[in-house]
Amino acid sequence: GESVGLHLPTLSVQEGDNSIINCAYSNSASDYFIWYKQESGKGPQFIIDIRSNMDKRQGQRVTVLLNKTVKHLSLQIAATQPGDSAVYFCAEDSGGYQKVTFGTGTKLQVIP
Amino acid sequence: DTGVSQDPRHKITKRGQNVTFRCDPISEHNRLYWYRQTLGQGPEFLTYFQNEAQLEKSRLLSDRFSAERPKGSFSTLEIQRTEQGDSAMYLCASSQQGATTEAFFGQGTRLTVV
Numbered sequence: 001g002e003s004v005g006l007h008l009p010t011l012s013v014q015e016g017d018n019s020i021i022n023c024a025y026s027n028s029a030s031d032y033f034i035w036y037k038q039e040s041g042k043g044p045q046f047i048i049d050i051r052s053n054m055d056k057r058q059g060q061r062v063t064v065l066l067n068k069t070v071k072h073l074s075l076q077i078a079a080t081q082p083g084d085s086a087v088y089f090c091a092e093d094s095g096g097y098q099k100v101t102f103g104t105g106t107k108l109q110v111i112p
Numbered sequence: 113d114t115g116v117s118q119d120p121r122h123k124i125t126k127r128g129q130n131v132t133f134r135c136d137p138i139s140e141h142n143r144l145y146w147y148r149q150t151l152g153q154g155p156e157f158l159t160y161f162q163n164e165a166q167l168e169k170s171r172l173l174s175d176r177f178s179a180e181r182p183k184g185s186f187s188t189l190e191i192q193r194t195e196q197g198d199s200a201m202y203l204c205a206s207s208q209q210g211a212t213t214e215a216f217f218g219q220g221t222r223l224t225v226v
Contacts, residue, residue, distance in 0.1 A: 032213045043116070043203050043217030044155065089154045093213050099168060100145075100215070102154030 012109045019077040021106050023090035026071060030092035033066060034100065035075045039086045044102075047075070049093075077108075085110045116218035118204050124224045125194055132190045133221045137206030144187050145215065146179055147203040155203055161187060162209065194225045 013019045025033065031052055036044035050057045050064045050073075057064050063076040073090050087105040094101070117136040125131050137144050142163050147155035158177065160168040164184040172178070176194075181187040191198055201222050207215040 034213050041219070043205070043219050045217070046214040049213045091154070099157050099160060100155075100213070101157065104152070104154055 009105075010107045010109065012111055013080045014111050015080060015082060017080055019075075019080045019084070019108060021075045021077075021088050021090075021108065023073040023075075023103055024071060025073060025090070025092055027092055027094055027101075028068070028071065030094040032093040033064070033073050034091045034093060035062075035064060036089045036091060036102070037084075037086045038089065038105070044089060047088075080108075080110050082110045082112060084108060116204055116206050116216050118202075118218035118221050120221055121219065122222045122224075124226060127196060127225055128193055130190065130192045131194055131223065132188050133202055133204075133223075135187045135189070135204030135206075135218060137185070137187070137204070138216055139185075141206035141208050141216070142184070143207045143209055143215075144181055145205045145207075146187070146189050147205065147217075148173070149201040149203055149220070158189075191223075194223075196225045199223055199225045 032049050034049040035047040037047050038044045048059045048062050048064050050066050055066050061078045065074045077084055087107050089102045089105045091100045091102045119134045123131055144161040146158040148158055149155045157171050159172055159179045161181040164181050176192045179189045201220040203217055203220045205215040205217040
């Protein structure tokens with residue numbers, strides 16, 4: 001079946017450095033790919049999405065790259081800050097009504 | 113509006129009891145979703161409403177799970193005859209139909225079945 005997975009369970013980054021979180025997906029029919037951030041004790045928070053017909057999209061301090069050839073998605077966070085410490089989920093939306101399938105998450109730890 | 117609100121935040125129940133959770137979405141959002149999240153995992157989609165219509169419920173985990181959104185505003189998720197395996201965080205999210213995938217999540221209801 002379709003799945004969304006992440007390469008690394010934990011990523012430690014020095015404050016001020018750039019972070020790159022990677023994700024592999026298997027459902028080529030997904031319309032959108034989405035990144036969510038989840039802080040401890042809170043619900044997921046939308047960061048950015050990218051439509052399947054795009055290969056790059058930029059937001060505030062974040063960039064998402066989509067490589068459909070190898071079914072790979074990445075989230076780049078520029079100048080990582082302590083407030084970026086959280087679990088990051090990649091997810092895919094293939095249901096048309098925004099039924100979203102989440103991966104298992106990568107924990108980002110920012111070292112001051 | 114302060115966002116998606118879920119009640120209660122925590123629920124401890126004995127095995128075999130029924131529980132009901134409430135979700136109040138952002139007022140102008142017509143789409144509402146329920147997810148379940150277990151420790152270390154991503155949220156797992158359960159069901160979806162557009163206004164009062166439940167358009168997808170095939171992912172509800174068993175016939176013990178049911179959800180309603182009677183007036184197209186708040187929603188309830190009920191679990192009957194709870195089992196220890198039902199212990200998890202139950203998340204509600206809402207969104208506005210349109211060209212964005214952005215959904216807004218509540219803080220969840222943590223269920224512990226003892």
